[in-house]
Amino acid sequence: MAVLTKVFRFLSQLGLSLTPSSLQSRSKPKFRFPRRFRSTRIGRRFIGITLLVSIAAFNTGNNPLYLLLGMLLSLILISGMICDATLKDLDVSRQLPSRIFAGQPVLVGLTLTNRKRRLPSFSLQVSERIEGLKREDWPSSYILRADAQASVNTFYRHIFPQRGVWQLQGFEIASSFPFELFRKTVEIADPQPVIVFPQPAPVQGLRVLDFLSGGSQLRPQPGQEGDYLSLRQYRPQEDVRSIHWKISAKRDQLIAREFERPRSQAITLCFENRWQPQGETPEAHRNQLERAVERCAGILSYLIQEGHPVALVTLQERTRFGADLAHQDHLLAVLAQLTFVGDPQLKAGTNSEAVFSLTAHDRCLLMAHRIAGGDAIPAHLIPTGSLLQFIPIDTE
Template sequence: MVERHAKREAEQGSRAKGPPVPARRRRLRFTREGKYFVGLTFAIGFAAINTGNNLLYLVLGMLLTLIVGSGVLSEIALRSLVAARQPPQRLFAHTPFLMGIRLHNAKRRLPSFSIEVEDVLTEAPRAPSAEERPLDKKCFFLKIPAGRTQRTSYRHAFTARGRYRLTSFAVSTRFPFGLFEKARRLGGEQELLVFPQVLPLPALPATYRDAGEQRSPRLGRAGEYHALRDYRQGDDPRDIAWRNSAKLGRPLVREHEDPRGQRVTIFLDNLGASSPSPAQHDRQEQAVSEAASHAAHLIARGLRVALVSRSFDLPAGSGPAHLDRMLTALALISFVGPDVPTPALPRDVLHIAAPFASASEAPDDLDRVA
């Protein structure tokens, strides 16, 4: 039953993520010990043939049995394995994270020993080529009993924002004697979206207080304290300031500002050169990172935030879901030429990290208010 469930899960995953990875031949590689062992086997075989010594033939047969047994047992260890990833909910550039790896042994009776798993990356932002390459971390599973699942994780940090495509798993083993390393591929295509780096903001810029936050004249109960006024028919008794009312001899009500009226519009001017130099590219990424940092900071404070650029216009919103929408837009944003006009901006706009005054020059001040 577990075997059927694992196969069904693998089929569903391949349908959801794209065509499955085609079956590939096993890759066999000699280890250093394996080279010595095979060399010794050839030497003993040559001596046995030349001398006709029965003892040498016996030793040769034992060595050949170890070689054949190593191939058979390593093949059994790699058979009927199903791998899956468990990425964190959010990934940020230059921020280490733990990628969970789940490996299921779908064999009914036989366990698998000494299994190493590598993630294989095919597509990355600004990658020079689309060749498959394994990531720099390996996960090791000492023993996976029949019908059981083992979990582990590896630590990694992506160096750029954008989409990454992981196409498969490279699974290998040196079981049982460490003479050979046999490897195969397991399907597991998955796309990951890496958000821009979010940096801590140690101090609140004055621009937030003076220009960014336009407080609404509407009143509510959940915002900051605004003023006291006389009680009117229909007011909520919970808003009555009893101590002040007792001092003045008449009922007074506390007024609060409506938090829904507090909003900031972030404008990221994504004007940039078509082929930026390394220094210009670093400034562009710094601009995107600062915009993401300010957006996360303002959302955490409970404000409604709008995000505007030359490429898109996200209306104001609040909460984690809206923050994800803004981070997604910033993760995929590209820099455009001067033919794309600057959008119409509201009065309360906060220019954050506008990186280029022209297509070839960046201003020094990245936090300025229009």
């Protein structure tokens, strides 16, 4: 009792108390062990056998049973020490692809580095901790051996189920080496956000490109069609029909004709991202809007591949015009993070009367909700500009 009294007195001098009231009023910082472990099925059986041998040894006093008990306890101790050394001084880095689409398998490269000077690591399971997924759904990769002061390259395959910004929290390295008695894990923090693009839907079934015929103009840039622009030296592997033979004979070298290239018209793709259910359930309406986002991604990808400068206009923002791959990725990133105006799941309030930001020179391709009883378009959606085509969002 005197010893306990001195201990409580020492704790009280440090400002600590073990009374229930103080424990409830003071929030203690959570201590986290650097490594966590759990016993495997083999380990639980091994521990059960060890307990039975210990009971028999203590009851009988038989020296061989004590010797066997010591061997079993030594195996448990050695297993924990070796597994702990295996997980020590390990680093992991990832290499993400430049474009990730929802619903498509993606390969993510991993590089595991063993910083120990002499000891290798064996039987490592490297898992990617992804926010919003259960532990059993984390993608992982197995590494048999990582030598000391060496790196091992591997990869894992994963499918992100939906578009949006996914948060990669880091890695979990697990090992049950050497005897499969215990499985120890260590966590490595490496947070990184990942933008998952919506899966572009094919445009074959949509009446999207009916307006493109006859809408091009000429600009004075090199091309293979159009009016005559200039003469230049012939380049290897070009079409021989572009060679100007008379001029080539006079100059004693191959001279090719340069023609004007047709300029594709700029398209303003307007997407009405408004939560506006018309009798269907919220889940069905959300799925309908997500399919509309995929169709919008497919349309803008097709237009950019055809050389049309495209600007994306939603109820929240407007992008610039562009026709290169980087601009296409920017538009897909906007669609990946797109929210719906009036969505009941949004915490912050949104302006339900939001309209598109358009100019008088915009040639608009509109994706909007169908008015009940027909394909009429609300007047406030396109106050200015030229409407090229209207695509109802509920079009399959």
